[in-house]
Amino acid sequence: MDDTLRRAALEYHRSPRAGKMRIEPTKRMVNQRDLALAYSPGVAAPCEEIAADPDKAFDYTARGNLVAVVSNGTAVLGLGAIGPLAAKPVMEGKAVLFKKFADIDVFDLEVDTTDPDKFVEAVALLEPTFGGINLEDIKAPECFAIEAALKARMNIPVFHDDQHGTAIVVAAAVRNALVLQGKALAEARLVTSGAGAAALACVDLLVSMGLRQENVTLTDKDGVVHAGRAGMAPNMARYARQTDARSLPEVLPGANVFLGLSAPGVLRPEWLPLLAERPLIFALANPEPEIRPDVARAERPDAIVATGRSDFPNQVNNVLCFPYIFRGALDVGATTINEAMKVAAAEAIASLARLPAPESVAQAYGGRKLTFGPDYIIPTPFDPRLIAEIAPAVAQAAMDSGVARRSLDIDTYRQSLRRQNTRSAQLMMPVFEAARHSLTRVAYGEGEDERVLRAVQDALDEGIVRPVIVARRRVLKDRLPTLGLRFELDRDVEVVDPETDHELLRPLVEAYQAVAGRRGVPSAEIIRHVYRRPTVTAAMLLRTGHVDAALVGGNSEYWGQIEYVLRIIDRAPDAARVYALSGLILDAGALFITDTHMVPDPTAEQISEMAILAAAEVRRFGLTPRVALLSHSNFGASHSPSARKMRTALGLLRKAAPDLLVEGEMHADAALSQQVRERLVPDSRFDGPANLLVMPNLDAANIALTALSASSSSPTIGPLLMGLAKPIHVLAPNITARGLLNLTTILAAEVAQRG
Numbered sequence: 203m204d205d206t207l208r209r210a211a212l213e214y215h216r217s218p219r220a221g222k223m224r225i226e227p228t229k230r231m232v233n234q235r236d237l238a239l240a241y242s243p244g245v246a247a248p249c250e251e252i253a254a255d256p257d258k259a260f261d262y263t264a265r266g267n268l269v270a271v272v273s274n275g276t277a278v279l280g281l282g283a284i285g286p287l288a289a290k291p292v293m294e295g296k297a298v299l300f301k302k303f304a305d306i307d308v309f310d311l312e313v314d315t316t317d318p319d320k321f322v323e324a325v326a327l328l329e330p331t332f333g334g335i336n337l338e339d340i341k342a343p344e345c346f347a348i349e350a351a352l353k354a355r356m357n358i359p360v361f362h363d364d365q366h367g368t369a370i371v372v373a374a375a376v377r378n379a380l381v382l383q384g385k386a387l388a389e390a391r392l393v394t395s396g397a398g399a400a401a402l403a404c405v406d407l408l409v410s411m412g413l414r415q416e417n418v419t420l421t422d423k424d425g426v427v428h429a430g431r432a433g434m435a436p437n438m439a440r441y442a443r444q445t446d447a448r449s450l451p452e453v454l455p456g457a458n459v460f461l462g463l464s465a466p467g468v469l470r471p472e473w474l475p476l477l478a479e480r481p482l483i484f485a486l487a488n489p490e491p492e493i494r495p496d497v498a499r500a501e502r503p504d505a506i507v508a509t510g511r512s513d514f515p516n517q518v519n520n521v522l523c524f525p526y527i528f529r530g531a532l533d534v535g536a537t538t539i540n541e542a543m544k545v546a547a548a549e550a551i552a553s554l555a556r557l558p559a560p561e562s563v564a565q566a567y568g569g570r571k572l573t574f575g576p577d578y579i580i581p582t583p584f585d586p587r588l589i590a591e592i593a594p595a596v597a598q599a600a601m602d603s604g605v606a607r608r609s610l611d612i613d614t615y616r617q618s619l620r621r622q623n624t625r626s627a628q629l630m631m632p633v634f635e636a637a638r639h640s641l642t643r644v645a646y647g648e649g650e651d652e653r654v655l656r657a658v659q660d661a662l663d664e665g666i667v668r669p670v671i672v673a674r675r676r677v678l679k680d681r682l683p684t685l686g687l688r689f690e691l692d693r694d695v696e697v698v699d700p701e702t703d704h705e706l707l708r709p710l711v712e713a714y715q716a717v718a719g720r721r722g723v724p725s726a727e728i729i730r731h732v733y734r735r736p737t738v739t740a741a742m743l744l745r746t747g748h749v750d751a752a753l754v755g756g757n758s759e760y761w762g763q764i765e766y767v768l769r770i771i772d773r774a775p776d777a778a779r780v781y782a783l784s785g786l787i788l789d790a791g792a793l794f795i796t797d798t799h800m801v802p803d804p805t806a807e808q809i810s811e812m813a814i815l816a817a818a819e820v821r822r823f824g825l826t827p828r829v830a831l832l833s834h835s836n837f838g839a840s841h842s843p844s845a846r847k848m849r850t851a852l853g854l855l856r857k858a859a860p861d862l863l864v865e866g867e868m869h870a871d872a873a874l875s876q877q878v879r880e881r882l883v884p885d886s887r888f889d890g891p892a893n894l895l896v897m898p899n900l901d902a903a904n905i906a907l908t909a910l911s912a913s914s915s916s917p918t919i920g921p922l923l924m925g926l927a928k929p930i931h932v933l934a935p936n937i938t939a940r941g942l943l944n945l946t947t948i949l950a951a952e953v954a955q956r957g
């Protein structure tokens with residue numbers, strides 16, 4: 203590790219508070235009543251229920267989602283036996299990965315003993331605390347006996363991650379890489395460096411998948427594992443070879459796979475020519491691999507190279523497995539993690555790599571095209587699809603093999619995992635529900651854009667749309683296969699092709715002539731707009747009733763596209779203006795801001811109108827709008843025109859929507875903090891932070907939105923246009939495929955609710 207990374211890592215662990223995690227309550231604890239519920243006397247109720255029926259612990263405690271990451275610190279990464287205390291940062295790290303990738307809560311337990319019996323006793327006694335046990339960084343051979351004893355004693359999943367998590371990911375990667383190298387597993391010769399926990403489990407799983415035992419040669423610190431060697435554990439002895447070879451370079455000639463799970467720098471570059479043609483070089487020791495991937499690649503350009511590190515392609519690391527295998531196991535209340543569940547996980551990981559990665563992942567990897575090939579044999583750890591593919595496969599295998607205590611409908615389960623996956627997905631959940639099965643006809647102006655095409659695939663998978671895309675068929679025919687999208691043109695998706703679909707477009711030209719001609723667009727421009735301006739085409743499809751809703755723009759300047767839309771789509775009969783609402787998903791929850799894009803200096807009447815329209819949009823997310831009218835002035839403190847405008851708007855709003863929870867005019871801190879607000883108005887109409895901020899003018903709204911979004915990396919939703927007679931939104935140029943899916947869903951929900 204270089205010095206800069208080392209210093210950064212130490213700082214990361216030290217500040218702003220020591221370590222990488224803390225425990226947060228999930229229930230309110232602010233007054234006497236909460237105390238009476240959470241603790242004495244109320245807590246006695248769940249205690250009695252659990253005493254009568256132990257399964258109730260899953261209903262009334264965190265046990266069902268709580269995993270122990272347990273280590274004695276005897277094989278910590280490749281750092282060796284650095285002891286339980288020094289292992290704690292790694293165990294905290296695993297805890298964070300469990301939480302971030304699969305929302306599983308973890309206590310990391312560092313147990314100070316190298317005696318396997320004491321270790322087993324300590325862990326087995328903790329069964330009432332946990333829903334599962336993840337053993338970590340315990341060296342071979344003790345790890346085998348420890349895992350076996352705990353599995354026998356405990357009625358919850360016990361899983362040694364370095365063995366099985368690693369084996370599952372390695373199996374998926376080896377299988378995919380051999381396909382690319384044109385070699386069958388049954389013919390492959392494999393040599394390891396390392397014959398410990400990870401290496402032995404990997405070899406066992408590969409053998410169960412078809413690798414021939416006689417084609418495996420193990421090596422470790424003492425050289426080749428050969429017949430007659432003293433002190434071998436049984437699971438190592440079964441691979442002992444009848445050979446005179448004693449060192450790694452002696453057994454490398456002709457090997458198709460080098461599998462390193464040992465220590466840094468063990469594989470010397472000068473030995474690489476010994477390997478067979480088109481080999482796999484998996485140097486998986488952490489933090490420093492058996493050989494640097496760039497060195498391996500320079501020496502053997504025909505090789506597929508993988509490491510455990512995130513700074514090179516093909517990161518083969520058990521993080522691709524452990525969060526999700528536990529997610530699936532916990533969700534069906536599995537009593538164990540068996541072979542069928544492991545094989546299901548390996549297959550799910552391998553298949554996922556053969557589909558192209560979503561745009562968000564490609565972005566996280568510097569825009570690299572992540573499509574199946576020598577530099578992409580396995581999904582990346584930040585691939586949001588992992589949870590929804592692996593956990594359901596594992597849960598299904600648990601149910602089929604009879605170790606599940608609960609059964610799940612797997613399709614519904616997969617859908618719910620997809621949605622829980624991101625914070626924006628959580629906010630979107632009620633909207634997805636409302637949009638489901640609506641099969642809304644949505645027109646997409648920029649139908650050749652990769653983000654649009656990906657969003658269309660996702661929306662089809664969710665069953666919420668019948669998409670109509672404005673695009674050239676000849677372009678799509680090339681583009682769809684490279685993006686790995688599954689929908690079929692003219693069956694799943696209607697295409698409006700300006701080069702060929704004159705029958706459909708001619709009436710649009712006539713209809714556009716009627717609206718645009720009236721608004722001063724020269725006739726010479728009319729045909730050009732319909733055929734060459736996809737925003738016009740899509741908006742006209744909406745105006746003429748060919749579709750129910752439309753999403754346009756995204757590739758050009760926002761305001762230019764707005765002009766087309768306002769020319770074509772009428773205002774709603776009761777709206778004085780068209781306004782825009784944008785949402786941000788912050789850690790504290792969703793925050794909506796209006797008017798972020800449309801009216802530069804709204805009047806009090808317009809402020810009141812936009813607040814009412816925005817409140818209706820916020821309700822669509824299943825939220826009760828808590829509306830704050832913002833100003834530089836707090837509750838009458840200033841008499842400036844803008845402060846008076848907001849006070850007038852408040853009066854209008856209270857008349858027009860007496861039930862709306864609205865307060866103003868106020869500073870943003872009073873809006874977002876009940877404490878601050880209470881000091882100024884003791885009888886505020888709502889508790890907690892406002893979730894809808896109504897700004898006095900466009901500058902304030904747009905600046906607040908962009909400042910918050912730039913400083914928080916929060917996903918944004920919108921902008922949503924409000925006050926139009928038909929549902930249409932203009933995409934901001936920085937929209938992502940995920941953002942597009944969200945907007946599609948919002949439109950579909952709106953259409954479904956309008957009936």
Ligand SMILES: NC(=O)C1=CN([C@@H]2O[C@H](COP(=O)(O)OP(=O)(O)OC[C@H]3O[C@@H](n4cnc5c(N)ncnc54)[C@H](OP(=O)(O)O)[C@@H]3O)[C@@H](O)[C@H]2O)C=CC1
Nearest residue numbers: 277279280342397398399400422423464487488510519520
């Ligand atoms: N990428 C990934 O996802 C994972 C990577 N790993 C990595 O694999 C390595 C082993 O972990 P694990 O199996 O849990 O640990 P173990 O302690 O169980 O096994 C270590 C193995 O490596 C051998 N070894 C150690 N040093 C050398 C050396 N200089 N030359 C040859 N062999 C050596 C040991 O031999 P001996 O017994 O003779 O000392 C032993 O066979 C670690 O570096 C770890 O970070 C582990 C799990 C997952």
Ligand SMILES: CC(=O)C(=O)O
Nearest residue numbers: 279280364488519520
């Ligand atoms: C990744 C992992 O678990 C290890 O290196 O030990």
Ligand SMILES: [Mg+2]
Nearest residue numbers: 279338339364
């Ligand atoms: Mg480990």
